[in-house]
Amino acid sequence: MNLLLIRLIIFAVLFLAGLKLYRMYREWKLDREEALNGESHQEGGQxxxxxxxxxxxxxxxxxxxxxxxxxxxxxxxxxxxxxxxxx
Incomplete structure (x- = not known):
């Protein structure tokens, strides 16, 4: 029973770490796309x-x-x- 609880805690920690990494990747990807789009069409121009x-x-x-x-x-x-x- 004690081993089952430890495995459950380890699985929860790994799941939360993976979720955090996925969110960081998604935010990085969106920032990168915004930067690329911002370069191609500026609001007011020169x-x-x-x-x-x-x-x-x-x-x-x-x-x-x-x-x-x-x-x-x-x-x-x-x-x-x-x-x-x-x-």
Whole structure:
């Protein structure tokens, strides 16, 4: 009877240790997948500076015209008007 109780305790300890190792592996795997997915699509992307007001905006929200970045169409229009040669 005493030997049966010892075996039961050993089995319970091994089972709990295995369960703990499985949970650690699963958490590691999920963290790794999140890291790989986070690299492939960033939320805002690279930041670019508006040529008119010098404010940084995410590249996905910025407008590009003639190699320059702008935070809005109004700033783009103002900048392009200034750049035109006066006749």
């Amino acid at each position: 930041m670019v500076r508006c040529a008119w007001c010098q404010v940084h905006v995410p590249e996905s929200e910025a407008l590009r015209e003639k190699g320059d970045w702008f935070c809005s169409s109004a700033h783009r229009d103002r900048y392009l008007q200034e750049q035109q040669p006066e006749e």
